[in-house]
Amino acid sequence: MSLGCFRTLCDSLETNYGLRSTLNVRIEESVAMFLRICGHNEVQRDVGLRFGKTQETVKRKFFEVLKATELLACDFIITPRRQELLRIPDRLLMDSKYWPFFSGFVGAMDGVHICVKVKPELQEMYWNRHGRTSFNNMAICDLNILFTYVWNGAPGSCHDTTSSHDGAR
Structure with a gap:
C-alpha cells in the first residue's frame, strides 16, 4: 500500500467512521497494526513487539479499526437485490449461441x-x-x-x- 493510500485510509476512518487517536496510540499506528495482522498474518505478540505495545493494546486497537473498517465496507460494498441476482441478462437470452444451453446456469x-x-x-x-x-x-x-x-x-x-x-x- 502506498503512503498516500495509507494516509487517505486513516483520514477516512477518522473523519467518516469514528476511529480516534488515544494518548498513547495514534490512528496511523492502530491502522498499521491492523494491516500487519490482516495483510501479513502476524500474531498479536509479534505486532506488539514490533510497535512496542502490549498484546492487550494490540487486541483493543485491532477491534477498533475492524469496527471502523466494517462501517467503511458497508458504504463501499453494495449487494444487489435478490431479484436482480436471479434475472437472466438479455444478452444471454437473445443469443441463440448460448441460450437455451445455459438454462439453469x-x-x-x-x-x-x-x-x-x-x-x-x-x-x-x-x-x-x-x-x-x-x-x-x-x-x-x-x-x-x-x-x-x-x-x-x-x-x-x-x-x-x-x-x-x-x-x-
Whole structure:
C-alpha cells in the first residue's frame, strides 16, 4: 500500500467512521497494526513487539479499526437485490449461441494464484508449480458478472480442485 493510500485510509476512518487517536496510540499506528495482522498474518505478540505495545493494546486497537473498517465496507460494498441476482441478462437470452444451453446456469468459477511473502519455515507449503510462494484464490460470479463468493487462503501448493472442494464445505 502506498503512503498516500495509507494516509487517505486513516483520514477516512477518522473523519467518516469514528476511529480516534488515544494518548498513547495514534490512528496511523492502530491502522498499521491492523494491516500487519490482516495483510501479513502476524500474531498479536509479534505486532506488539514490533510497535512496542502490549498484546492487550494490540487486541483493543485491532477491534477498533475492524469496527471502523466494517462501517467503511458497508458504504463501499453494495449487494444487489435478490431479484436482480436471479434475472437472466438479455444478452444471454437473445443469443441463440448460448441460450437455451445455459438454462439453469448459476455462474462461473475460476481461481488464481496471488504471490505472497511467507516466513521461511512455511515457504514449502506455499510454493506453487511456478516456483513462487502464493495463495490460491477462488471466485464465483453470477450471470451478471457480479461476485457471489470469494474464497482465499489455500496454500500455493494446493491444486485448484482441492481449493474449490475445500471452499465448498
